[in-house]
Amino acid sequence: MAGYLRLRQICLVADALEPLVGDIAAILETGVCYRDPAVAHYGLENAVLPIGSSFLEVVAPTRSGTAAGRFLDRSAGHGGYMAIFDCDDPEPRRRHVEALGIRVAHVIRHDDYVGVQLHPRDCRAAMIEFNHTRDGDALDGPYHPAGPGWPATRHSSPVTALIEVEIESPDPDGLAAHWARMLAVPLSRDDHGEARIVLAHGAVRFARVPAGQPECLGGLRIAVADVARTCAAAARRGHAVTGTSFHLGGVRFRIVSPA
Numbered sequence: 343m344a345g346y347l348r349l350r351q352i353c354l355v356a357d358a359l360e361p362l363v364g365d366i367a368a369i370l371e372t373g374v375c376y377r378d379p380a381v382a383h384y385g386l387e388n389a390v391l392p393i394g395s396s397f398l399e400v401v402a403p404t405r406s407g408t409a410a411g412r413f414l415d416r417s418a419g420h421g422g423y424m425a426i427f428d429c430d431d432p433e434p435r436r437r438h439v440e441a442l443g444i445r446v447a448h449v450i451r452h453d454d455y456v457g458v459q460l461h462p463r464d465c466r467a468a469m470i471e472f473n474h475t476r477d478g479d480a481l482d483g484p485y486h487p488a489g490p491g492w493p494a495t496r497h498s499s500p501v502t503a504l505i506e507v508e509i510e511s512p513d514p515d516g517l518a519a520h521w522a523r524m525l526a527v528p529l530s531r532d533d534h535g536e537a538r539i540v541l542a543h544g545a546v547r548f549a550r551v552p553a554g555q556p557e558c559l560g561g562l563r564i565a566v567a568d569v570a571r572t573c574a575a576a577a578r579r580g581h582a583v584t585g586t587s588f589h590l591g592g593v594r595f596r597i598v599s600p601a
Contacts, residue, residue: 343438343526346479349544351390351397351426351487352507352562353469354591355410355417359402362591363389366398369575369590370566372499376489386410390488392495393564395481396504396544397488400591413462421592422559424459424469425507425546426487427525430479432458432472439524455486460524466517467509468559470524481543500567502600506538506545508561514548517557521546561587561594565601572597 356362367373376390381401385408388401401423403411413423429435436446436458445461447469457473475486482493511517518537522529525546530538532547539546549560566572573583576595581588587596 343434345430345434346542347427347429347435347472347525347527348481348542349396349425349504349507349546350428350473350485351399351424352422352504352559353399353401353424353426354421354593355413355423356400356402356421356591357414359387359389359400363391363400365579365581365590366391366400368579369572369581369595370499370501370564371572371575372501373495375492375495376487378487378489384408384410390492392488392492392499393501394503397485397492398504398562399487417558417592418556419592420556420558420560422468422507424471425509425559426457426471426473427541428473428475428478428485430474432456432474435472435526438526442523444524452486454484457487465524466520467511467557470521500571501564502567503565504544504562505565505598505601506547506563507559508547508549508563508594508596509557510549510551510555510560511557512551512553512555514550518548521548559593561596563596563598565598567600569597569599 374389381388385405386401390399444464447461448459450457454476459471462469478484537548576588
């Protein structure tokens with residue numbers, strides 16, 4: 343499929359924004375660039391934090407009966423809710439997934455933005471969204487979900503990039519093929535034989551978990567300027583650090599140096 347497709351945003355869901363948002367901000371030395379009042383329509387509150395030119399969003403239900411709340415009820419502690427890909431035009435991608443039999447759960451429209459969210463049961467593991475912000479082709483340009491002031495916040499943080507999202511499944515090859523069809527991007531393999539979808543910006547890796555475990559968005563690989571400093575900050579916030587990774591918000595943060 344012509345045009346660009348980039349891993350631009352990950353959404354985590356939690357019972358409450360704090361202390362998770364405060365922990366992420368302190369550990370990654372970043373800040374909240376936007377709190378979107380429009381998510382109140384869905385019974386949510388949120389906070390969006392820049393991760394280089396990508397974003398990490400946390401949402402929390404403010405009332406019962408929300409889709410995010412139902413996800414929490416059935417997720418067995420996994421917080422990875424949505425993988426969000428920006429592109430030059432979501433509409434051809436919408437037609438493509440519908441032709442595959444994938445249902446569209448929501449279409450979000452603003453004057454400068456369109457977002458197409460796919461049904462989580464059809465995606466498996468996590469929801470997928472395709473979106474586009476007008477004049478947002480450049481990575482340092484506008485990105486509607488991050489609010490109008492986000493570029494001023496990204497340069498003050500030592501976090502440099504969201505490199506990869508890790509999707510866990512007892513059938514990683516089957517799930518990888520399913521996502522590759524939805525994203526219309528070919529599969530590749532890393533040096534360990536794991537399936538990957540490599541995009542113009544960011545990648546998706548599919549990791550095997552034992553039979554009986556749920557499919558989920560289980561990990562994030564994040565590049566920072568000083569790995570030891572970031573891991574020490576996680577330990578100070580009370581999170582057990584194994585090697586250079588730690589669990590936070592129901593996903594594993596894998597901290598690496600910039601390439």
